[in-house]
Amino acid sequence: MSVQLKDLFLETLEREAPATRKTLERVPEGANDWAPHEKSMKLGYLASLVAWMPAWVERMITHDELDFAPVDQEKRFKPFEWTKTSELMGLLEESMQRARGALESTTDEHLMTNWKLKAAGQLITDEPRYINIQQGMLMHWAHHRGQLSVYLRLKGSAVPSLYGPSADERF
Numbered sequence: 324m325s326v327q328l329k330d331l332f333l334e335t336l337e338r339e340a341p342a343t344r345k346t347l348e349r350v351p352e353g354a355n356d357w358a359p360h361e362k363s364m365k366l367g368y369l370a371s372l373v374a375w376m377p378a379w380v381e382r383m384i385t386h387d388e389l390d391f392a393p394v395d396q397e398k399r400f401k402p403f404e405w406t407k408t409s410e411l412m413g414l415l416e417e418s419m420q421r422a423r424g425a426l427e428s429t430t431d432e433h434l435m436t437n438w439k440l441k442a443a444g445q446l447i448t449d450e451p452r453y454i455n456i457q458q459g460m461l462m463h464w465a466h467h468r469g470q471l472s473v474y475l476r477l478k479g480s481a482v483p484s485l486y487g488p489s490a491d492e493r494f
Contacts (some may be wrong), residue, residue, distance in 0.1 A: 328431045328453050335461055338375060338421055341414075346468050347374055347411050347482035349475050355405070359477050366474055371402035373471055374415040376464045378424035383455050384429050388439035 349372060355367025382389055393399060401432070406409045434453040441447060448455065472482050472489075481491040488494055 327418060328430055328434045329426045332380070332453075332456055333423065333426050336380070336419065336426070337466065339461065340377075340419060342485045343373060343415060343464070343468055344412070346471055346475070346485070347415060348408060349410065349480045350408065351466065351478050351484060352406065352408060354477055354478060357474075364470075366478070367405065367469055368402045369467065370411055371405060371414065373464065373467050374411050375403060375418050375483060376460060376467065377415070377422040378418040379460045380456055381425040383438050383452050383460065384425040384433065386438075388441060390441040390460065392442040393408070393441055416483065418455070 350366065350370045355365060355370075357366045358364060388399075391400065403410075403414050406438065406441075407415065431453075434456070435451050437449055438452045438455050438461065439446060439449045440455065472485065475482050482489040484492045484494055
């Protein structure tokens with residue numbers, strides 16, 4: 324039996340979703356403008372980013388490229404503005420639904436074709452979609468979720484167990 328890439332990505336997405344939900348559920352409301360350092364992302368932006376990242380899979384499958392820092396300011400990504408945890412969770416569910424739909428409708432042959440990431444028109448990467456999905460979304464998602472767990476600790480929220488127990492939660 325051979326496993327298709329799209330099935331592997333779907334399984335990985337579903338395996339990572341519960342940890343993401345647990346993390347986002349603990350983000351304190353009313354602290355969106357807080358950041359641990361002047362060079363750090365704001366808490367609200369980071370939480371929105373973690374909730375929306377699965378939708379990147381849809382973009383990687385349905386478009387041939389993305390310029391994440393276009394010169395035209397109007398075309399730049401604007402994070403979802405949320406005030407209630409339920410809104411953040413809704414964003415995650417919409418994002419997961421988009422990723423699932425795109426993966427279910429694609430083929431491994433398509434995942435082998437190249438996808439480009441640019442910044443202000445400059446090429447950052449031009450690699451197969453499956454590499455971008457694995458590294459540019461799934462691994463990057465785990466990174467930002469971990470970053471968010473540090474923010475939770477600094478804000479006094481309980482840190483969930485993600486890949487192992489935390490000081491606040493056992494498996």
